[in-house]
Amino acid sequence: MIWSIAWRNVWRxxxxxxxMIVAIALGLVAGVFSIAFMQGAVDARIESATRSEISHIQIxxxxxxxxxxTGLYITQAKELSEKIENLNDLEAASYRLIAEPFIMAAHxxxxxxxxxxxxxxxxxxxxxxxxxxxxxYLEKDGRMPPVLIGEKLAxxxxxxxxxxxxxxxxxxxxxxxxxxxxxxxxxKTVNTSFDETNLFVLYDDLQKQLxxxxxxxxxxxxxxxxxxxxxxxxxxxxxxxxxxxVQIWKELNPEMSILTESMDEYMYIxxxxxxxxxxxxxxxxxxxxxxxxxxxxGMLMAVGMNKRRIFSMIMLESVMLTLSGGVIGVFLGxxxxxxxxxxxxDVSAFSEGMEKYGYASQIYTSLPSEMLVTITILVIITGMVxxxxxxxxxxxxxxxxxxxxE
Numbered sequence: 119m120i121w122s123i124a125w126r127n128v129w130r131x132x133x134x135x136x137x138m139i140v141a142i143a144l145g146l147v148a149g150v151f152s153i154a155f156m157q158g159a160v161d162a163r164i165e166s167a168t169r170s171e172i173s174h175i176q177i178x179x180x181x182x183x184x185x186x187x188t189g190l191y192i193t194q195a196k197e198l199s200e201k202i203e204n205l206n207d208l209e210a211a212s213y214r215l216i217a218e219p220f221i222m223a224a225h226x227x228x229x230x231x232x233x234x235x236x237x238x239x240x241x242x243x244x245x246x247x248x249x250x251x252x253x254x255y256l257e258k259d260g261r262m263p264p265v266l267i268g269e270k271l272a273x274x275x276x277x278x279x280x281x282x283x284x285x286x287x288x289x290x291x292x293x294x295x296x297x298x299x300x301x302x303x304x305x306k307t308v309n310t311s312f313d314e315t316n317l318f319v320l321y322d323d324l325q326k327q328l329x330x331x332x333x334x335x336x337x338x339x340x341x342x343x344x345x346x347x348x349x350x351x352x353x354x355x356x357x358x359x360x361x362x363x364v365q366i367w368k369e370l371n372p373e374m375s376i377l378t379e380s381m382d383e384y385m386y387i388x389x390x391x392x393x394x395x396x397x398x399x400x401x402x403x404x405x406x407x408x409x410x411x412x413x414x415x416g417m418l419m420a421v422g423m424n425k426r427r428i429f430s431m432i433m434l435e436s437v438m439l440t441l442s443g444g445v446i447g448v449f450l451g452x453x454x455x456x457x458x459x460x461x462x463x464d465v466s467a468f469s470e471g472m473e474k475y476g477y478a479s480q481i482y483t484s485l486p487s488e489m490l491v492t493i494t495i496l497v498i499i500t501g502m503v504x505x506x507x508x509x510x511x512x513x514x515x516x517x518x519x520x521x522x523x524e
Contacts, residue, residue, distance in 0.1 A: 139439065142396055148392065155458075155463065167309075176339050178362065201358050207344065207350065232287070256302060256320055262298055265299035308477065403439070437505070444494065
């Protein structure tokens with residue numbers, strides 16, 4: 119009986135109830151969509167970072183990551199790379215040489231990070247070959263060795279395909295080495311900072327300029343079949359890598375690690391702010407409903423309805439009101455989110471600022487199913503908490519006085 123009375127009471131003032139339900143629904147639609155948008159942006163950033171910039175796992179010689187010293191290298195790099203690729207949990211591995219060059223072109227100078235790669239292996243680890251906007255992927259055409267540069271660096275130094283650049287660096291002996299390269303291609307990722315500072319050349323060309331021994335590498339980069347199993351794969355790789363340092367992408371890029379770890383906290387804070395606003399709206403609505411029914415509640419008490427049933431009735435009214443708006447809001451928010459999982463949201467108006475930090479100008483929403491369950495539970499809790507004060511207000515009524523209320 120309490121359930122049916124509570125439901126009828128919700129719709130006693132239809133306009134007020136509908137306004138409250140719409141407010142709850144709109145708030146949750148905004149909350150669900152915003153969470154999905156933020157999660158999608160972070161997922162895209164992680165995908166970009168691991169597929170274009172740092173990969174899932176990397177191996178370096180001890181202390182190499184501290185200052186990129188040329189003399190700290192991995193021996194028997196090719197053999198180690200092949201052993202790693204045979205692990206069931208890994209898709210591919212690629213060994214690289216790394217140098218910090220000084221670049222001189224006709225229209226300016228610059229610095230950055232030069233990677234000597236084996237194109238066939240690198241294509242399986244990095245998607246740079248798919249990011250070309252002009253030219254070819256390290257295809258040698260003529261006597262001068264090829265170099266692949268980012269669009270941002272090309273714009274800065276006014277370079278185009280076919281332009282010549284002179285690269286200087288310190289080799290293994292500590293001598294200054296200078297070598298000419300010809301731009302074979304220009305790539306563009308979603309991270310303009312990466313595009314401005316990274317160059318790719320053939321492994322053999324950089325090995326000769328650095329005067330490095332055969333079959334060595336400064337870095338071995340890996341892509342895993344399942345990004346959720348990185349810690350397990352890392353332990354297997356460490357067994358093969360010996361004394362060399364093995365790091366996953368969260369260790370290689372602490373900024374990205376902090377971003378992903380704090381995203382859940384940000385999402386909960388955001389949804390709690392929305393629910394807090396809704397909480398006050400529900401309290402106001404239920405309090406008005408109680409005050410309008412003072413005489414009715416007094417009569418119910420007078421004919422024998424105990425305080426526990428009065429309290430339960432008002433709590434149920436609040437939960438029903440909240441759930442009605444909550445279910446509609448979560449449902450509509452999920453539908454909108456599902457649509458934008460396949461149709462990207464264009465934020466190109468802010469692309470310059472977003473790409474500076476590695477975020478794409480087109481974002482697909484992503485909403486974890488567990489988040490929907492959490493939101494639903496929080497909505498129910500919000501409705502129950504919001505009803506406590508109005509319900510207590512009703513319990514304090516004196517039946518004799520309440521029944522005389524006009």
